[in-house]
Amino acid sequence: MFLDETAAGQWVSSAELFRADLAEQLRTGSVQELDDLEVGVALTELLQSEFLLYGTSGGERLADQQARLAVRGLRATLARLGLSINLPWTDFTSFRSYWLAHGGHGSWAARREMVGEVFDPILARLYARQDDPRTGHIATPALSALPDPAAIHDHLRRLTTSVDTDPRLAVSVAKDLVESTSKLVLRERGVAYSNSDQMPQLVARAQESLGLQAGGVSGDSDEARALKTLLGSLARLMLGLAELRNQIGVGHGRESVPTWVRPRHGRLAAGAATTWCNVMLETLGDPDAPWRSPRSGA
Incomplete structure (x- = not known):
């Protein structure tokens, strides 16, 4: 999802320049040469990592607007896969409001649990799709x-x-x-x-x-x-x-x-x-x- 690419592919990198254009493309359809399942995994892992960092030690790379774009891209990608994610926040500001209203004040552990409750189930389903025969898959x-x-x-x-x-x-x-x-x-x-x-x-x-x-x-x-x-x-x-x-x-x-x-x-x-x-x-x-x-x- 960042400009320079590493072995993780076009969606996750150590670079700092966010690819907003790719995130926008995902909202309207698949991106050529990229597999929706692989994109779904990469975006989910990226957002899970970013929200964990923001809720604990800091050091997140995305800004609020970029996080919102990534969330929208993830929702659209998951919908094309017949999946959905129950994400009660859309960016870091709304995540902070959520944890303050749900017992996360002063507790990194509580915030880790909140992030895990949202992202772990969908990651498990995506990983299972990767491991199982590709039912209903067209490249x-x-x-x-x-x-x-x-x-x-x-x-x-x-x-x-x-x-x-x-x-x-x-x-x-x-x-x-x-x-x-x-x-x-x-x-x-x-x-x-x-x-x-x-x-x-x-x-x-x-x-x-x-x-x-x-x-x-x-x-x-x-x-x-x-x-x-x-x-x-x-x-x-x-x-x-x-x-x-x-x-x-x-x-x-x-x-x-x-x-x-x-x-x-x-x-x-x-x-x-x-x-x-x-x-x-x-x-x-x-x-x-x-x-x-x-x-x-x-």
């Missing part, structure tokens, strides 16, 4: 291919929050994510589609528009055959997702509920969907992708 460079990725962010948020609590819903959301991605790719490529088009047709047309269909790979080398196999498997994976959604997803006015569905099934659907979407969107945004000047496909 920031892939999202940067779209002028407005709001629909994708919405699906990802619902995927993240439903996999463990409602895996059948997660399967349905995974299919919706693929359909939205297909339509966005087709729109960017200027290819017509209808709202009545089904997911398999949308997937096939979107892959073809980017030269990612198996038949779009020319040549008979070992590399070409392997690529054809992968691209064909990618399309079949999406067909399987559509069929799974039809069998266990929410909707369709079912007469019975499939009780065997577990979070692992929701995670399987989410992983399949995000794998496909990452490939599609990264190819869409790649300035050297063959669809821009067709050669051998993919």
Whole structure:
């Protein structure tokens, strides 16, 4: 979050010049080349450290206005991850007012506890996300291919929050994510589609528009055959997702509920969907992708 960078990345450094421009960008969307999860961890660690310093020994690097910008950026980043933070203050001045009203006067220990109560739970959830398989994750460079990725962010948020609590819903959301991605790719490529088009047709047309269909790979080398196999498997994976959604997803006015569905099934659907979407969107945004000047496909 400071101008000069260290191994901790663009968001945390020993330098003293705060990057207000990056904090402002976070309020409106992801920052290109930066992963929201990594940004969320770095911002949370930064703010926790700053408020701890202010409440105890001093030496904080941010000013009030900068702290407010960082808090707003953190809230927006967490929202894109389907998370939130219960932070009862927004800067150092309001933190001081908070601790004076809640028994923190003259007690560094009390202030440490206040900061820990706010930041420790969200850090634990963020660290767990880093350690676990990336359910509902699309890389920031892939999202940067779209002028407005709001629909994708919405699906990802619902995927993240439903996999463990409602895996059948997660399967349905995974299919919706693929359909939205297909339509966005087709729109960017200027290819017509209808709202009545089904997911398999949308997937096939979107892959073809980017030269990612198996038949779009020319040549008979070992590399070409392997690529054809992968691209064909990618399309079949999406067909399987559509069929799974039809069998266990929410909707369709079912007469019975499939009780065997577990979070692992929701995670399987989410992983399949995000794998496909990452490939599609990264190819869409790649300035050297063959669809821009067709050669051998993919």
